[in-house]
Amino acid sequence: MIIPVKMKNDFYNIILERGSLKKAGDFIPCQNRKALIVTDSGVPEEYSISVAQSLGNAVIFTFQQGEGSKNFDTYKAICQKLLEENFSRKDCVVAVGGGVVGDIAGFAAATFMRGIDFYNIPTTLLSQVDSSIGGKTAIDLNGIKNIIGAFYQPKCVIIDPDVLSTLPKRQISNGLAESIKMGITGDETLFEIFENSNYLERIDEIIEKSILVKRAVVQEDEKEAGLRKVLNFGHTIGHAIETSVGLGELYHGECVSLGMIFMCGNDIKERVKTVLESVNLPTEIDYNKQAVYSALTHDKKAGGNKVTLVKSNKIGAFYFEEVEIDELRSYL
Numbered sequence: 192m193i194i195p196v197k198m199k200n201d202f203y204n205i206i207l208e209r210g211s212l213k214k215a216g217d218f219i220p221c222q223n224r225k226a227l228i229v230t231d232s233g234v235p236e237e238y239s240i241s242v243a244q245s246l247g248n249a250v251i252f253t254f255q256q257g258e259g260s261k262n263f264d265t266y267k268a269i270c271q272k273l274l275e276e277n278f279s280r281k282d283c284v285v286a287v288g289g290g291v292v293g294d295i296a297g298f299a300a301a302t303f304m305r306g307i308d309f310y311n312i313p314t315t316l317l318s319q320v321d322s323s324i325g326g327k328t329a330i331d332l333n334g335i336k337n338i339i340g341a342f343y344q345p346k347c348v349i350i351d352p353d354v355l356s357t358l359p360k361r362q363i364s365n366g367l368a369e370s371i372k373m374g375i376t377g378d379e380t381l382f383e384i385f386e387n388s389n390y391l392e393r394i395d396e397i398i399e400k401s402i403l404v405k406r407a408v409v410q411e412d413e414k415e416a417g418l419r420k421v422l423n424f425g426h427t428i429g430h431a432i433e434t435s436v437g438l439g440e441l442y443h444g445e446c447v448s449l450g451m452i453f454m455c456g457n458d459i460k461e462r463v464k465t466v467l468e469s470v471n472l473p474t475e476i477d478y479n480k481q482a483v484y485s486a487l488t489h490d491k492k493a494g495g496n497k498v499t500l501v502k503s504n505k506i507g508a509f510y511f512e513e514v515e516i517d518e519l520r521s522y523l
């Protein structure tokens with residue numbers, strides 16, 4: 192299946208097809224050009240090797256897995272590799288990995304020689320349903336996530352659901368949090384897949400529907416001027432929980448799961464909880480209210496005294512509500 196994405200000045204296809212990783216060369220023009228495949232140590236090696244074999248003229252660069260690598264050192268090492276291998280503007284960078292690999296490889300592609308072609312082959316569920324679309328690339332600095340980056344669209348995204356067979360279960364749930372978010376805010380039929388069937392048997396459809404919800408949002412609001420805030424559903428309190436429990440303790444998707452509950456109206460809260468629990472995501476934790484509130488205010492005060500919350504009273508729909516930061520205490 193091909194999902195076209197039309198941005199203001201860019202157009203690219205998302206290929207969603209089982210077995211597509213091995214056929215990467217069918218989608219990435221590789222005649223008379225080199226490719227740097229960027230991956231990390233947690234991504235099974237066979238994936239980058241397969242892509243390299245399919246492309247022909249490719250070099251593989253592997254960095255240490257984890258968010259801790261999404262920094263200037265790794266970025267510099269990728270750029271240095273591009274220099275060493277004499278990459279020119281006609282060559283390209285191919286990410287094979289999760290969101291960490293995609294974000295940093297995309298940023299290197301965006302900036303090397305002021306931009307060379309970037310192709311993304313996301314291999315975690317989170318990166319397939321979320322970071323594969325929208326063109327955000329970034330690295331972290333001083334513990335602040337994604338603070339240095341660029342909007343840079345890939346030339347093509349290749350999603351092969353077969354690679355999910357090696358992904359740990361907890362990482363599958365982590366990605367599903369974002370899909371459930373897309374369902375709650377943008378597509379009731381996506382949400383109903385979780386209610387009415389075994390989600391593992393319908394994972395391809397879940398990926399497709401999640402991408403369609405995100406595509407509709409990013410095509411309308413490429414650079415986060417307004418509508419794109421809907422993608423933050425569950426993230427305001429979720430992110431504060433993530434910070435207050437200590438980064439890494441809970442996965443991002445698990446914190447989004449907890450955060451979404453606060454933003455659901457009474458009419459849908461139980462339905463949402465049931466779905467989240469059915470995919471092994473937490474809906475309640477014993478959290479320190481004061482610590483979460485401090486994280487919330489610390490995060491938000493820089494942007495003024497008000498914060499825009501994304502809320503939902505009806506599956507498939509959302510609304511924005513602007514509240515005073517102090518009011519957030521009553522949500523906890």
Ligand SMILES: NC(=O)c1ccc[n+]([C@@H]2O[C@H](COP(=O)([O-])OP(=O)(O)OC[C@H]3O[C@@H](n4cnc5c(N)ncnc54)[C@H](O)[C@@H]3O)[C@@H](O)[C@H]2O)c1
Nearest residue numbers: 233234256289290291292314315317318322327354357358
């Ligand atoms: N650009 C965007 O729009 C966007 C959106 C959401 C998240 N992000 C970023 O994505 C990152 C999180 O991405 P993530 O959740 O994919 O984490 P990740 O990239 O760290 O991957 C999680 C782990 O899974 C391993 N892995 C990857 N594919 C695998 C596979 N098929 N089989 C087995 N193991 C595999 C990785 O090595 C890693 O250890 C964050 O840095 C976040 O900021 C970016």
